Amino acid sequence: MSRSLRAELLAWLLLPLAAVVAFNGWSLHRDAMRTADLITDRTLLASARVIAEQVKEADGRVEALIPPSALEMFASPERDKVIYRVLSPSGELIAGFPDVVAPPAQPRGLEPAYYEGTFRTEAMRAVALAQPVISKVDGGNALVIVATTLHGRDRLVDEIWQTSLRDQLLLVGIAALLTLFGLHRGLAPLLRLRDELRSRDPESLKALDRNRVQGELRPVIDALNHALDRVQAYIALQRRFVADASHQLRTPLAVLKTQVAMARRDDDSQTRHEALAAIDGRIDSMARLVNQLLTLARAEPGGAALRKDVLDFNEVTRTALESLAGIAFDRAIDLSFEAATAALPVRGHVTLLRELVLNLVENALRHIPQGSAVAVKLEQGEAGLLLVVEDNGPGIPEADRERVFQRFHRLAAATVEGTGLGLAIVREIVTAHDGTIALMETQPPPGLRVEVRLPAAPGEMPAA
Missing domain, CATH: 3.30.565.10 (Histidine kinase-like ATPase, C-terminal domain)
Known part of the structure; x- marks a missing residue:
């Protein structure tokens, strides 16, 4: 299976970017949740204060008039349920729903207390606010609780998060396109080098131009040129060896052939014996010459690798x-x-x-x-x-x-x-x-x- 340098470079560039986007997506969702909770909490607190302002004593009793504006603040396409509960300083229910979940701890002073709970199987977020009541009969702090279901908040979280995530993904897409363009431009010298090697004469051992590629690729070109030089030297060595061998063997072979011809023409046994002795000596000389040529070829630079x-x-x-x-x-x-x-x-x-x-x-x-x-x-x-x-x-x-x-x-x-x-x-x-x-x-x-x-x-x- 062939490997693509362009694909590997793109992967090494985009995979870390994708990991960053994933982390940003998680971070954006968390921030969107915080933002939506902040908006919901501000609305709850504003509604609770409007209701708290209406908690007064009338005819010896503490009463709470719930203005419509306090509930209209939560108007949204999701039609979230808005529930409330108002308790007198003595703990008597004076307005709202009796089954609204009380806060886990009473508010400290006039600071609001935010919490989450469940109202009739639906998740809700609520705020509890203490409202001072001046009364000779039932003086103290009344407790105002306002809660709402979370459909609107969840929708706001999704809108904020999805918008930010869409922008992030669009940015990654643009970065991928620019990266592809940059890789194409950056790999252009290497592709030109590939095309040059494919189109050149198979017998050509000319060195490659190292100035046509980037500095990081020049060591590769230098190594290729060094390998081409070694191949060229090896070819020259082989040609020289063949030339030397043919030059040195031509004369003794001609002499040997002449001696054989003379021995075949002469019928005298003594003459034949002398010719055979001469042939034997010539063969010994040629054997020594061949051995020396082989030794020389082995010892020369570029010859067979020496095991030392x-x-x-x-x-x-x-x-x-x-x-x-x-x-x-x-x-x-x-x-x-x-x-x-x-x-x-x-x-x-x-x-x-x-x-x-x-x-x-x-x-x-x-x-x-x-x-x-x-x-x-x-x-x-x-x-x-x-x-x-x-x-x-x-x-x-x-x-x-x-x-x-x-x-x-x-x-x-x-x-x-x-x-x-x-x-x-x-x-x-x-x-x-x-x-x-x-x-x-x-x-x-x-x-x-x-x-x-x-x-x-x-x-x-x-x-x-």
Whole structure:
């Protein structure tokens, strides 16, 4: 089920507003009730005072004349019942209905007392008012009670509340329309961006213009542009890998085909044996080239994600050197290894780190004269670990020390066949592990000293 950003934004804007309207509706109803009660109480008090003014003593008796104006105050379309009760200071009923509910407490002084009750099953609101009577026979305060049913009050509450609620709902409706318009205008840059992405060439990886959207969306555009850059770099890497592989494999394949043709034409068994030996050697060279190309593709930025673990670089180096012992023995080269006194934890890819040591040491073994020496040393440095590979061969001229890291670059004076990928692979592996590599002349010269610095992994080595 697809989600709509416009609908979610509208919901987050209108739902709180609806909650506010609901609270306002409750508050308006309460205020309307207070207003209607106030109007009803004022009318009751005015009616009670008109009646109280007519409570007098005549011929030794307290009487109350009920003027019509006292009851006409309650005239309304609902025709509410108006009831009253007047008691003399002695408590004798002198006017009105005897079953009108008395107030729960007598009025204090001349202050009116308001209360609610029931008159013959109908709810009512009433006021009780004390009226002083001057009399030699029955002096004191007469009690005047005026009550009315609540149909008119309820109608007034509904009118006030419904009018206010209607205004509130109208305001919410207008706010919703304005919000929709605002959302449409606010989302317009994002919709234009969507249309641009839909209509652009599928092969286009051009960066998106971050200035065409609001500031809050620019991080999203930056992330998209970063992803496009990574895709572009990955595509460029793949194209370069294919170009390098085809370039380097074309010549050996042509030579291999020529050797096969020669072996097929020649009937001499010795010649065929030599051709097959040459073919076998060529296949070994091609296998090594393919492996180096794959290693280079894996180590390059943008290649497959590297799984890095905490490793002991002492052990990685020792394993790599053991596999090169045969080459050193065949060429009568003294290969020595000075390991660190303690474990050297490093966070890295075990295969690539082993390939790093293999390429450095194998380059030295293959490019120095027979009977020479190669020394490998590991030590803990201030900023990490240090790998040193030193030989007493002819070395590399200073002008060529940077160019030898370029892929397929070989020194003009080189006498050993190679792919020119060894040091290019080494630099990519070092870069992938956030390290540095430097080539320098040995002391005393001639000779080559290679220093590789890698950041040490914090913490202890994991248990074997």
